[in-house]
Amino acid sequence: MAQENTTLPPAKELLDQVREKIRFKHYSISTEKTYISWIRHYIVFNDKRHPADMGAVEVERFLTYLANDRHVSSATQNQALSAILFLYRDVLALDLPWLNGFERSQKPKRLPVVLTPLEVQALLRESSSAPEPVGLIVRLLYGTGMRLMEAVRLRVKDVEFTRQEIIVRDGKSGKDRITMLPGSLLEAMHRQLAIRREWYDEDIQAGKADVWLPDVLAVKYPNAPREWGWQYIFAARKYSIDPRSQVARRHHVDEKQVQRYVKKAALAAGIVKPTSPHTLRHSFATHVLQAGYDIRTVQELLGHSDVSTTMIYTHVLNKGGKGVISPLDNL
The missing domain is CATH 1.10.443.10 (Intergrase catalytic core)
Structure with missing residues (x-):
């Protein structure tokens, strides 16, 4: 877990930084809304602590909560993970070893629905x-x-x-x-x-x-x-x-x-x-x-x-x- 940093921006300002980075990368407006929503949810779930003061334990606990309590699909869980990884890598510019340790949920292989x-x-x-x-x-x-x-x-x-x-x-x-x-x-x-x-x-x-x-x-x-x-x-x-x-x-x-x-x-x-x-x-x-x-x-x-x-x-x-x-x- 990262050390305490008193100069870190508050959550609201942090979300503004996320928006700026998403727009810099020319992501779609729907991706922007989705990422902002998941990052806010992640912060609130962890008692509004700053993401830089959290680490692998908090991320894993959040993903586990989504799967076991919210019963989200593997695709939704992976979407949340993508948002969190974007926050750490692209916004906070933190190259932490544990970021590469998360395996994405395997999406069940299903045949597509086809109409006659x-x-x-x-x-x-x-x-x-x-x-x-x-x-x-x-x-x-x-x-x-x-x-x-x-x-x-x-x-x-x-x-x-x-x-x-x-x-x-x-x-x-x-x-x-x-x-x-x-x-x-x-x-x-x-x-x-x-x-x-x-x-x-x-x-x-x-x-x-x-x-x-x-x-x-x-x-x-x-x-x-x-x-x-x-x-x-x-x-x-x-x-x-x-x-x-x-x-x-x-x-x-x-x-x-x-x-x-x-x-x-x-x-x-x-x-x-x-x-x-x-x-x-x-x-x-x-x-x-x-x-x-x-x-x-x-x-x-x-x-x-x-x-x-x-x-x-x-x-x-x-x-x-x-x-x-x-x-x-x-x-």
Whole structure:
């Protein structure tokens, strides 16, 4: 455990330092909120002592509390550990031997939930009653294999109608990739862009056409935030306050709205499998493999760094238990 240090900043000031470091590293606003929440929880759990005055014992006790008392999943426990390690290494700049001694909880290996083509049809039919652009986003998730946040953050310049391509920018691990723009969605996408252009023209008149850009791009291209190409395709109807800049502007649609409608549509369609927007990504990958496309192609479309991640969908394709025919069916 570290020695007592009377010059350490109070917890509130420390959390401000965490925010500054997160923004310096260009982490997302959701990561910022998550890390701040876990670090605050860690400090409060340990009687509001300063983290530099604590060590491996306090961290392990906190993680044990999360697992045994809060019954959190291994993924949530690992999330809390990531926040704590970020605090010590990146904010307090403490290179302590015990930081490397924590093993992350092993996430149980489970097969992804995959809908059948008929279930997808039923879900899309029910989601067609959702207010646009939510219904279009749901169809786009299944039609492209994009993650939910990749879809809601889609910008005008990244949709290529002539080649029917979508460039997914800054996906997981910060990578760009290309996926298809389904021909069946061309007309709907054109309609969405026409509506979006009307809003953009109104925003220009109101002096509120700026959209959020990563800090580096905003500095390099100072006019870009007001340009049409950088606008979110799926923008929110109302302006909102940017939590970082405190500027009122039009953000992208709330991803929670899409999540709610996917769940509602699944229930209405009589789908008993746990269904979320990510289920449509799993279904996309499985159905593309079923159509005969090779695993490497699917890996590129999904943006997986390692093909082993994509290989899990080959297990879903197996008929029954590894393709074995039950002896009951041979009687």
